[in-house]
Amino acid sequence: MNPRRLTREVKVGTVGVGGANPIRIQTMLTSDTMNTEACVREAIPILEAGCEILRLTAPSVNDAKKLKDFVAEIRKRGFTTPIVADIHFVPAAAMEAALWVEKVRINPGNYADRKKFAVREYTDDQYEQELERLEQSFTPLVLRLKELGRALRIGVNHGSLSDRIMNRYGDTPLGMVESALEFARVCRKHNYHDIIFSMKASNPKVMIEAYRLLVERLDAEGPDWNYPLHLGVTEAGEGEDGRIKSAIGIGALLEDGLGDTVRVSLTEDSLHEIPVCRKLVAKYNAGQASRLSISHPADGREARSTNVRVFVTRAQAGVRISDDVKPEGVYEEAGVVEVNPLTDFTVPAGKMVAVADGTPLEPIPAYRLLARKVAGRNPILLKDVLGPVTSADPEMNLLNAATVLGSLLCDGIGDAVLVRSERDAAAALRLAFNILQAAGIRRFKTDYVACPSCGRTLFDLQTVTARIKARTQHLKGVKIAIMGCIVNGPGEMADADFGYVGTAPGKISLWVGKQQVKQHIPEEQAVDELVALIQAHGKWREP
Template sequence: MRRKTLQIPVGNIFIGSNYPIIVQSMTNTATTNIDDTVDQCIKLFNANAKLVRITAQNVKEAEALKLIKQNLLTKGYNQPIAADIHFNPQLALIAAQYVDKIRINPGNFVNLFPNNISYTSAQYQQELNAIEIEIEKLLPILINNNVAVRIGVNKGSLSPRLIDKYGNNIEAAIESAIESALIFNKLNFNNLVISIKTSSVYETIKANRLLTSKLDSLGLLYPIHLGVTEAGIDKQGIIKSTIAIGNLLLDGIGDTIRVSLTGDPLKEIPAAQNILNSYRKFVPLPLLPIYDYTLEYCPKIFTNNNLADGLPPSDIDFIEINNLNPFEVISKKLETNKYVNLKLNTSQFDLYSLSIILGRGWIDGWLRDIYLVDNNLKQDTLNDIWEILQATGKRKTLTEVISCPSCGRTMYDIEKITKEVKERFSKYPGLTLAVMGCIVNGPGEMKEAQAGIVGNGLNKANIYIYGKLVSKNIPINDVVDEFEKQLKIYNLI
């Protein structure tokens, strides 16, 4: 059953539990290139995106939103657009005059003490007061222009103030969202949507479950936007997003979604629609346990041949599922057993359904091993299963490459570089690499990776190892070679 929320007007649509789940995306054009940005918005709207977000990283870009909105209306597109604001509250004051929704990142909206690692109680309160002052300045413009706000928390860019108090963890991310929501609520502004994103599937699921529980206990019934940040490229990004978004939707959590895929944002819309179509097949979800997340058990993938972990031992009890009622079969077995092992023919399932079923089982801890009984199991299909297992964090057999979807701040071909990194460094289990679009959020949001490439200007990039800048302003055509050199220097490969 879907979580009950307020119904939030955003332009000519509503976001909330009484309305269909909204699919949205974000442009990756330069915002000041009005024609390109308008054209990409139109393509996304024609593909059935209901909301498009546009970066506004300086005054010129924030002012450009006026022409973008005007041009869209002139061309007959009255769907809402949102402005993505980081670091500078003044940009929100400008953008809110022209768009239908503002996304603010509370982790960098106000930072009075940028060099602080630890905070006194007085400094903590001083910064909290400063956030309230900036929000108060914004409110008249929001109200006069009927503009909604998304409080968009990203675990990779949390406020140092909250990291000092809680650690760099889910608890700090939830507190970041709650404290901002409470300020807006105190000031009688409730046209809010809230999101918490991480690059970890497990953390994204856990954070949103805890967030909604806390919001509801406080009577803050705000809609939730779902997504996995830096989900990655192609199938990897689709699998990670499907596990997290699909299973949160099954929990009744989520009113708007974005599948963040590296590259052309048009690819995001069909992927999001497929997630919506897949999760609906499993509604209503029968009762299933949620165990504490641990790495005590390493799941195995058995097959009829010598692929993966080979044939299963005879003493493992498997239950067979099909694509009609898999969760009902699983729930019945779990009435008398703590765990299940699943037997399935993958040809009966699409990638989205497999990601939701297996992802939920491994994340929530009730699934152990699986047995793929396909007579002609294809290596590509098996690779997909490995990707699903890897995305849950329960067993790593591949190098993980996290990469941002890019936006107008990205000034190089991030899709090409991500593919090169994935191909060249694919066989290092346990290694996590990052390819990020820009230095605005890149260094902070790649904290889950041991090493990463971060764009820094037109066709230039920096290289980071363990969060430390080790190579700067590398021409983009040379950056993967330099990256390999640095990985070897630091004994990562």
């Protein structure tokens, strides 16, 4: 891995983020912020599990006022963990929340703007007027945060970029970066620097590119733009899929030396996120670096093949889960040439190569170096480990495999993959295919974008997600977004085929792409209506 990017330290209460501090782990409560008792009950085991920064949503001024009671109850119980208010749409809620919490998170896409998916060509003068309006709306919060010694996260979400940004920069990582910098410039105008950035997306490739581009832009602005980064893949989902997506996005950036605090967004109880965060950051906080650091490819190349194959060892060759999940090559029989990329080597063009076991590098820098040396002349087989598996923790091995294979695939490296850290043959095969799908390389099953629950959620996400999966998990190649509220819904699910979004208590809207096609559906009917919608658009097949 690369040396960690040196950032300025930002104090969130008593907790330092960035600088020489360890990578901090955090999560977000799912309880209704208006229900202080429920929030405290949920928070206590999370804080006892080691959460270092805890966030709550404050969708209204009344919610923001209730933060006072929550903070008081938590402090009364001896917890000093800093509390963060999550703000969308309502600047007045941010102003109120700043009185009670150590940090405020705002979303640049909806702090001063309402997303309408309007198509409009802005002249330079009109765009400048929009920026002046933004500054007028945002400056009062900046001044209050500075006065009270609070921190700020400028938290961009790919799914909720403003119409202004969308029309000038498009639905792109560049648009995400520009959205953040617009707000950062207002902060700096008032000599306020307690800023942390995040660039979240449900697509790990988009998320990785956005953070890398942000750092490139910050470096270009000057050495005093070295603000810390909060890493996360939003709407990662649940179970193995959610952990794989998070590991690909977060792990790839940690390998680049980027990231000062992380949150894993799972459609599960928030308590389950803490051990995953801890495992993802463990080796980076321990300083377990390779002897050689190789940066990610700078040319932005795409994978040479969208049909990256899944290899197994000879001992695993008999396993088969389905027609779509089966071995596509046997390692020992494929004539793969193993090389040490630290040495000079010659391999005939077209011959598949892999990094040799025992190479004194971690897999990611080893394969980055190999890719540079073969320069497209040879297909590359990726291995998740380059020696004996030392961890007996299946989740740790899963996260490592996803980080290694997924981040390399997102960088366009790899024509085949081999999972060796999972001892069970069927589990190893399934994991390999799941990594390919999470990295956006292949689709072999239904793809779900499911947000983590929070206090804004208008239905039980875990129950509804399970219900939707039970009806639709056989629909290979179909992408379904399940969103608890409208905050990120339309944008984050724009590349989904179908969307299921909570719009009011007990009421659901259904979407096809960016188009809302049904609204105010009673929740008890909504899954049936979703199935009917899939059928009407010719995407349904019987299980």
